[in-house]
Amino acid sequence: MENVGVMMTTPMSAYLEQQLQQRFTLFKLWESPSPTQSLTRRADLVKAVVGDTKIGADSELIDSLPRLEIVSTYSVGLDKIDLEKCRERGIRVTNTPDVLTEDVSDLAIGLALASLRKICACHAFATTGSWKNGDFQLATKFSGKSIGILGLGRIGSAIAKRAEAFGCNISYHSRTKRQTKNYRYYSNAVDLAANCQILFVACSLTNETRHIVNREVIDALGPRGVLVNIGRGALVDEHELVSALCEGRLGSAGLDVFENEPHVPEPLLELENVVLLPHVGTDTVETSMTMADLVVANLECHFLKKRLLTPVI
Numbered sequence: 145m146e147n148v149g150v151m152m153t154t155p156m157s158a159y160l161e162q163q164l165q166q167r168f169t170l171f172k173l174w175e176s177p178s179p180t181q182s183l184t185r186r187a188d189l190v191k192a193v194v195g196d197t198k199i200g201a202d203s204e205l206i207d208s209l210p211r212l213e214i215v216s217t218y219s220v221g222l223d224k225i226d227l228e229k230c231r232e233r234g235i236r237v238t239n240t241p242d243v244l245t246e247d248v249s250d251l252a253i254g255l256a257l258a259s260l261r262k263i264c265a266c267h268a269f270a271t272t273g274s275w276k277n278g279d280f281q282l283a284t285k286f287s288g289k290s291i292g293i294l295g296l297g298r299i300g301s302a303i304a305k306r307a308e309a310f311g312c313n314i315s316y317h318s319r320t321k322r323q324t325k326n327y328r329y330y331s332n333a334v335d336l337a338a339n340c341q342i343l344f345v346a347c348s349l350t351n352e353t354r355h356i357v358n359r360e361v362i363d364a365l366g367p368r369g370v371l372v373n374i375g376r377g378a379l380v381d382e383h384e385l386v387s388a389l390c391e392g393r394l395g396s397a398g399l400d401v402f403e404n405e406p407h408v409p410e411p412l413l414e415l416e417n418v419v420l421l422p423h424v425g426t427d428t429v430e431t432s433m434t435m436a437d438l439v440v441a442n443l444e445c446h447f448l449k450k451r452l453l454t455p456v457i
């Protein structure tokens with residue numbers, strides 16, 4: 145398939161780059177001093193775009209590629225793709241669901257444990273000599289807590305399954321009520337937050353869910369509440385989150401995602417009641433390779449005129 149031009153939008157994984165290079169003519173959007181200039185020269189050759197959670201396929205990119213047939217994103221999230229435009233132009237879209245569910249939900253539990261048990265602060269205490277002067281302050285127990293999950297999709301359900309093993313009581317709010325035996329459903333995010341101690345944000349980012357965690361939800365969670373976000377930064381009103389954490393209106397937060405990545409709001413850097421990660425939910429050796437294989441397999445299926453493995457459109 146060397147005659148097929150594939151455009152990678154940003155460096156994602158060396159393995160993915162190598163796999164694409166072996167099969168297609170690979171263009172790297174970030175290698176040119178002026179992406180638009182480079183695009184005009186290569187546009188006619190590009191039939192596929194591989195994007196990710198940093199740079200996907202927005203309307204400008206899609207408009208500049210007249211022969212684009214497929215967008216294969218190296219992520220489960222679709223918020224960086226102009227799906228409407230893809231629909232209009234008949235461009236196929238694939239993502240990488242399922243293969244990353246375990247890693248993201250493992251990390252969500254990790255963030256809850258790190259926040260409640262103050263793992264990062266404990267590490268600093270043990271490694272900076274403070275231990276000599278006395279014991280570390282008491283932390284908060286995780287097992288048996290009431291947890292709320294915003295979005296009971298693949299990742300939300302996997303978080304619930306893991307939390308069950310910790311003896312947690314599980315509630316959720318989702319677009320649709322699920323048939324679940326043991327989980328309590330709330331019809332809105334405020335009621336969910338008011339009835340749990342740890343709120344996990346695991347829904348996808350759409351126009352409807354942007355800032356679903358607003359001031360009202362944060363205040364309902366309260367000064368002893370913990371917010372864990374492994375979904376997307378813009379699901380939470382970050383300005384409100386920062387004020388609530390600084391003013392003690394929210395207990396603590398474990399965040400893998402931010403509104404304007406890679407920007408982390410400055411006031412958060414000073415706080416002890418936060419655990420901050422650089423959007424690494426899927427970043428394990430195993431899962432990044434499996435995701436890359438799925439991206440490539442979807443492209444091969446498309447260009448060999450076979451059924452796509454994980455089609456979105």
Ligand code: DGY
Nearest residue numbers: 197219220221425426
């Ligand atoms: C994805 O793949 O969309 C997620 O951001 C993983 O963290």
